[in-house]
Amino acid sequence: MAIYNGMLPVINKAEVKRYAGLRHAEDFPTQYVDEACKEILLLATPKGVYKEYDYDAETFTIQSNPPLLVEGKTVRDHLAKSTKVYVMGVTVGEDVELRSEELFKKGNYTVGLLIDAAATTAVEQVADQVNEVINNIAKKQGYKPTWRFSPGYGNWPLEVQKDLANIIGTEEIGLNVTDNHLLFPRKSVTAIIGFMPGDESLPTKRGCTSCSQVDCSSRKI
Numbered sequence: 001m002a003i004y005n006g007m008l009p010v011i012n013k014a015e016v017k018r019y020a021g022l023r024h025a026e027d028f029p030t031q032y033v034d035e036a037c038k039e040i041l042l043l044a045t046p047k048g049v050y051k052e053y054d055y056d057a058e059t060f061t062i063q064s065n066p067p068l069l070v071e072g073k074t075v076r077d078h079l080a081k082s083t084k085v086y087v088m089g090v091t092v093g094e095d096v097e098l099r100s101e102e103l104f105k106k107g108n109y110t111v112g113l114l115i116d117a118a119a120t121t122a123v124e125q126v127a128d129q130v131n132e133v134i135n136n137i138a139k140k141q142g143y144k145p146t147w148r149f150s151p152g153y154g155n156w157p158l159e160v161q162k163d164l165a166n167i168i169g170t171e172e173i174g175l176n177v178t179d180n181h182l183l184f185p186r187k188s189v190t191a192i193i194g195f196m197p198g199d200e201s202l203p204t205k206r207g208c209t210s211c212s213q214v215d216c217s218s219r220k221i
Contacts, residue, residue: 002050
């Protein structure tokens with residue numbers, strides 16, 4: 001298990017607007033987005049944890065202790081050529097959510113929404129950072145990494161969250177799973193990345209490019 005202490009020098013403002021459903025709102029005051037990003041930079045505590053395991057693609061099993069069966073056709077197809085996996089978890093802490101809730105309770109819905117969107121952007125940026133660390137490990141070992149795949153994608157059930165958290169020790173970064181299979185703090189992510197032999201390739205598409213909901217306000221271009 002490896003712990004990652006992240007940094008957030010900047011927050012992607014275009015992504016904040018996308019998560020807030022404001023991507024096409026050209027006249028929206030930019031100072032509100034700027035202020036939300038500044039607040040999250042002050043409040044966020046970006047951390048991550050990740051661990052490597054052997055993976056049996058024939059039995060769909062992560063060779064953890066105890067072994068973890070991967071359920072769902074989409075994630076099994078995603079890992080079909082992998083011989084190892086990295087399981088990862090990241091969070092930006094609870095303070096970002098408490099601030100958003102405080103603003104909503106006061107009736108400041110616009111700033112509350114932007115704070116929430118900035119926190120979502122922040123946790124995705126931290127996930128990208130940990131993802132890049134894992135990608136570099138893959139390349140050094142002669143593997144080709146898959147893109148990261150999270151519970152809830154395709155038909156990989158959210159019920160796996162607790163098992164993923166257990167095998168990488170997410171409690172070390174203050175990340176837990178509720179009885180309803182949700183992550184706490186809420187602005188957190190768990191995911192799996194497959195390691196394929198270097199000459200293999202993956203036909204599955206990542207994120208919005210594989211989704212048929214083209215009119216989604218949060219869709220990436």
